[in-house]
Amino acid sequence: MGKRRFAQEALSDWMRSDGPDSEIVISSRIRIARNLRKQPFPMLATNQQSREVMEQLTAAAQSEELNEISRFDTFILSELSELEKRVLVEKHLISPNLASESRGGALILNDSESISIMINEEDHLRIQCLYPGFQIKEAWSLASQVDDIFESKVDYAFDEQRGYLTSCPTNVGTGIRASVMMHLPALVLTHQINRILSAITQVGLAVRGIYGEGSEAVGNIFQISNQITLGQSEDEIIDNLYGVARQIIEHEKAARERLVAESKIRIEDRVRRSFGILSNASIMDSKEAAQRLSDIRLGVDLDLIESVGPQVMNELMVLTQPGFLQQVFDEKLNADERDIRRAELIRRYLTQQT
């Protein structure tokens, strides 16, 4: 059992460094789905089979090659508290599915939390690599390296025609989901976002809001990812996503420039108001917090506000999620209490910075 450092800090180490275009792209992520040849997929596996899968894969993770990449800890899901699982979900290190439903579930996590390997989620093995900023190609090359290490130890379910076989038909083939998380406040403010998003869905990519429910984007944060996994190579999938994301970055940059050129004082007012409210409010629900944190982040990126750093939005977004609030204040909180504690935490954070 490793130490439970992940529950202490809202910001994973990998998020503390800047990546290319990090004023717009928060993070780049690759997820690879793989299954073992001889075992039924987790949905139909018996408890005994799930345990065997977990043992086989956690043993493979002990390999020297993997530890040359980074130092890893293994966490057995059934040995974690509900709160710890919730915190891992809020940091996007495990899926809600692994937290709540898995049998024989485990997480293999490296120190900087940039590589998280889930066992017995919907598939036997899910390798996730996260990079700050716009580094989707780097994320793929690392994830593929981890994939090769596992493949050298265990027999994957692979079919010449269909590729890597997965539980869900939407992942079959390459088994990869590449995604970039983008902060697009200027495109939202200038009402261009819907036009752009609907264009994205027409080129085989999916867009969804993050932290919100369904497609609603809370805090102007959008996640763009590939839909197609069969019939395109990994490089094609990633190049396609890269090209589209590149264009969105340029549009967002242009929109920001135009906002500053045409209505700087209005934007400045908006940013300062949000800063004022977050620094003073006594009740703050998560939706308003996300919106106002987005304003502040835009203010930081446009040099309209100097008292806080660019990480403020990333960190507070995670820190003010329900699980983390309970972790920070060390008590169980209902919805109203959370809104009060959230306001308190943000106030404290922002006054510390200044």
Next chain:
Amino acid sequence: MLCQECGEKQATLHFTKIVNGEKTEFHICESCAREKGEGIPGTSGGFSIHSLLSGLLDFEKSSTGGLGPKPPLTLRCDECGLTYTQFSKIGRFGCSSCYRHFADRLDPLFKRVHGNTIHVGKIPKRSGGQIQFKREIEELKKEMQLRIGQEEFEKAAGIRDRIRELESKLEQSG
């Protein structure tokens, strides 16, 4: 008005459900609506990718006949026991052998989901060596035809030798 479920938050979702003439009113907050999920209009709960998929697969209810003719009720994966009917309901395979047992039914599904039916990406290094050879041979054959078409016979012959070399390797390892 407070949410009738949790009694904590403000009720933001108000709706009336009429089932067989019996009217029931609901006043609930967003988070309870999400938890209750399905059956409540205007919430996304209970509607997953799997229910979407099973819509694609649901040949029996679909007016257009869904994905081709109805499969025999007995179509079942020998390995894990999942039936095709179950697969089409839950939208997930039970094991890697399902792909083989349901093979005849899968092309239309993959075509709809991915626009393709054949994998062209990464191949496992250790267990996929043969597949790698086969793919390389396919590529070389295409190139050889191209060279012949352009009357570059010397180059075509070079490629032919390379193909033979790979084919003999393939035979040895197979």
